[in-house]
Amino acid sequence: MKAAVLKAFGSPLAVEHRPDPVLGTGEVIVDVVAAPILSYADEVFSGARNYPLPPPVVPGCGAIGRVRAVGPDATKLASGDWVFCDPTVRSRDDALMPDIVLQGWSARGEGGAKLQRYHLDGAFAEQVRVPTENAIPIGPIAETEAARWCAINTLLIPYGGLLAANLQAGETLLVSGATGNFGSATVAVALAMGAACIVTPGRNEAVLADLARRFGSRVRPVMLTGNEEVDRARMMEAAQGPIDCVLDILPPSVRTQVVRAAVMSVRPYGRVILMGGVGMLGGDDLALPYPWIMRNDITVRGKWMYPPEAVRMIVGLVRAGLLRLEEYAVTEFALSRVNEAIVHAAANGGPFRLTVLRPGGAMRDSVRKSP
CATH class of the missing domain: 3.90.180.10 (Medium-chain alcohol dehydrogenases, catalytic domain)
Known part of the structure; x- marks a missing residue:
């Protein structure tokens, strides 16, 4: 061969x-x-x-x-x-x-x-x-x-994270890193799973606009300013209600403050899934306040790849017309x-x-x- x-x-x-x-x-x-x-x-x-x-x-x-x-x-x-x-x-x-x-x-x-x-x-x-x-x-x-x-090779990665998050139809999701290759795939998969609203923070205005054009009003773009407190407030305002889950899939080059701004926008009793690369190139590690996690009953989980059954399930989403490979x-x-x-x-x-x-x-x- x-x-x-x-x-x-x-x-x-x-x-x-x-x-x-x-x-x-x-x-x-x-x-x-x-x-x-x-x-x-x-x-x-x-x-x-x-x-x-x-x-x-x-x-x-x-x-x-x-x-x-x-x-x-x-x-x-x-x-x-x-x-x-x-x-x-x-x-x-x-x-x-x-x-x-x-x-x-x-x-x-x-x-x-x-x-x-x-x-x-x-x-x-x-x-x-x-x-x-x-x-x-x-x-x-x-x-x-x-x-x-x-x-589906790309779509399966965030699907594994969303399964780990136990994302439910009707919930609000924030995708930290939504303008990237895997982040945009997260948006597509989450909508196929029935997410009611997806907050998509980012710095690339053109990509944010494209996400809204592709998927409609269920996508809520947020332009990041670089100020952690301001950005967190903007994300929470865009959601127009509690953010049930945050999935971070940002690359290693991103500063930890960007990730933390997104993570700490999640509601009390909410879930956070970490799939990105923060700290992998030797930068600062992600620091989350212990009291905030404990008192708000936050679930923070790391996830690498996806469970074996995910492939058959994502094929089902494609075959049902819920997930469009034509994108x-x-x-x-x-x-x-x-x-x-x-x-x-x-x-x-x-x-x-x-x-x-x-x-x-x-x-x-x-x-x-x-x-």
Whole structure:
């Protein structure tokens, strides 16, 4: 098969022939039709993000494809089924505290590194081998739709946070980081889940206006000033009532004061979900007042990724018409243009934009855009 290989950090990916993956018990081989390229992939491949991704490796985090072969213990999947290849691989020998690896992307801790040594190669290839439970059926689609279905790779991240928050239909949510790639996806998913109102603070006036245009009066934009007290007051005023839940998904570069202004707008007995990167680059950590948390009975929870059942549930939201993949503008690249695609993803990583690699199918050395 052909694959794009990262041979060393800081070097372009090399497209070359690699051995086809070998099927084992508890595994599935998938023909990759479309694989998303994350907007910060260039930072990972350059080594700037210092990800635990040992070269040589076929990278790629998630994919849409068709089942080529299944192991002897598969009872439902069959050759030809359309599936989402979930990159979140969990160890099977500790259900309480599983080690986790993002296949083709990163690992966490010593156990994750051990798991990664087996589930290393990702989806920037014509075929990928995944655990059986990670090949999740999405139902019949046309091959031309595969690239847009890659959007669920992004949508699943905030969906995991909203499930952890136990967001209920009719509640008010504040999305801290709403103008970013994952933040805008949070808005779309929360509306699909029935949120009555979503407060969307940010500094990018154009993106805030676009969110309101796309989703209507249930979205309440708030322009941030940089003053923590002023911004908190503006957020609470925009909600026109109690804020039931705050989900923070801001990147590592943001100051902690911005996060705290949003977090402390939540009502008494409210919930806060932390999914962003504050402090990960060595900056100040988030400091929340102990008395405020205790006396107001605030629930603060961290969340990384999403539970295994989330994929089937988000597919249900798409199939029901509640979550529109058509919101995403998609640019597709043939496998031979993978390095061009990585540059494009970095320059076009805003809300509702998707860069996709097409290892399989009819594309040949070309680029294709879908509005």
